Amino acid sequence: MPTPAVPVRLIDSRSGLEEACAAIAQVTSLPLDTEFARTDTFRPRLCLIQAGTPAGLFCIDTLAGLDLAALWQLIAAPGREKVLHAAKQDIEVLLLCFGTVPAPLFDTQVAAALLGHPPQAGYASLVEAEIGVRLDKGQTRTDWSRRPLSAAQIDYAGNDVAWLPELAGRLRGRLISAGREAWALEDSAALLDPALYGLQPERAWERLGGLEFQPPAVQARARRLAAWREQRADSSNRPRQWILADPLLLALATTRPRDAAGLEALGLPAGLVRHSGAALLAELARADEDLGAGRLPAAVQQARPTATDNGQVKRLGAVVQKVAGELGIAPEVLATRGDLAALLRGARDLRPLRGWRRAVIGETLLAALP
Numbered sequence: 001m002p003t004p005a006v007p008v009r010l011i012d013s014r015s016g017l018e019e020a021c022a023a024i025a026q027v028t029s030l031p032l033d034t035e036f037a038r039t040d041t042f043r044p045r046l047c048l049i050q051a052g053t054p055a056g057l058f059c060i061d062t063l064a065g066l067d068l069a070a071l072w073q074l075i076a077a078p079g080r081e082k083v084l085h086a087a088k089q090d091i092e093v094l095l096l097c098f099g100t101v102p103a104p105l106f107d108t109q110v111a112a113a114l115l116g117h118p119p120q121a122g123y124a125s126l127v128e129a130e131i132g133v134r135l136d137k138g139q140t141r142t143d144w145s146r147r148p149l150s151a152a153q154i155d156y157a158g159n160d161v162a163w164l165p166e167l168a169g170r171l172r173g174r175l176i177s178a179g180r181e182a183w184a185l186e187d188s189a190a191l192l193d194p195a196l197y198g199l200q201p202e203r204a205w206e207r208l209g210g211l212e213f214q215p216p217a218v219q220a221r222a223r224r225l226a227a228w229r230e231q232r233a234d235s236s237n238r239p240r241q242w243i244l245a246d247p248l249l250l251a252l253a254t255t256r257p258r259d260a261a262g263l264e265a266l267g268l269p270a271g272l273v274r275h276s277g278a279a280l281l282a283e284l285a286r287a288d289e290d291l292g293a294g295r296l297p298a299a300v301q302q303a304r305p306t307a308t309d310n311g312q313v314k315r316l317g318a319v320v321q322k323v324a325g326e327l328g329i330a331p332e333v334l335a336t337r338g339d340l341a342a343l344l345r346g347a348r349d350l351r352p353l354r355g356w357r358r359a360v361i362g363e364t365l366l367a368a369l370p
Contacts, residue, residue, distance in 0.1 A: 017060065050157050114329060
């Protein structure tokens with residue numbers, strides 16, 4: 001693994017934290033990253049905060065029992081831009097831990113997508129493509145909650161911020177030349193909306209792919225079950241799939257069992273039936289009430305697309321591809337197939353119709369509607 005120009009230090013003492021804070025206080029642009037654990041929990045557990053400064057790369061151990069209030073005050077200062085790569089998961093864990101988001105933000109993944117890189121380009125691949133440095137990926141699946149951390153883990157974590165300043169500088173320069181810096185800042189700022197990270201049981205059904213094409217009765221049941229699962233996962237801090245796996249949830253919504261025996265016949269674990277069977281049956285009954293009262297939102301009662309629908313989506317997709325080709329970026333940066341299908345259904349609160357995209361592609365799409 002390449003050696004950063006400044007040393008990498010693990011911070012697990014009060015004196016070390018004070019030194020890190022003093023260094024952070026001197027910078028106006030702060031490369032930032034986090035490491036967290038989430039394999040057996042619903043909520044991520046913050047394990048490390050990596051911050052880069054000219055004085056050193058600091059891997060701050062958030063499990064060392066340190067008071068991090070002063071650190072976060074410095075990190076979150078509005079006059080200090082935060083530079084992260086693929087920031088959404090980092091923002092989620094930081095918001096959960098500290099109650100605020102790290103604004104303002106420059107996301108290098110967002111910036112790279114606006115310059116023609118793949119929209120989901122990883123940090124290591126971008127560093128190699130833009131800087132010519134190949135990073136070691138050996139610690140990608142490490143358990144960051146285990147202590148002590150090895151030297152290899154600390155170096156790996158430090159490298160996650162070591163190359164961010166140069167990467168961001170190169171990308172920003174090209175964005176400015178292309179007149180797209182404002183686009184990158186707008187898309188980065190959109191990631192800081194706390195509403196993206198709050199518990200929304202009523203929208204948990206959206207994680208179930210293809211549900212919108214199921215019969216209304218199945219939709220009603222699945223929506224109820226997904227909301228129940230989301231709340232139970234949060235209250236117990238256990239992964240959703242540990243509470244009720246997707247295949248079982250969909251089987252419940254499809255078959256509508258009436259009693260505990262029916263739940264067991266579907267293959268639900270005996271412990272789940274014993275502890276939560278009554279709750280699951282109650283949610284299914286409430287779904288029947290929702291359906292009977294017409295409370296299933298019309299927006300998700302969709303028929304499967306017809307050949308004509310697919311043809312219209314394809315036609316709009318060609319419009320997007322043309323504009324994207326002229327810009328030298330991937331079409332999905334402007335609009336996804338789902339955006340186009342929703343646009344044809346009459347939806348207007350869509351990403352292609354907001355912000356910079358409205359002028360670049362949104363008005364063109366609206367004019368092309370049948």
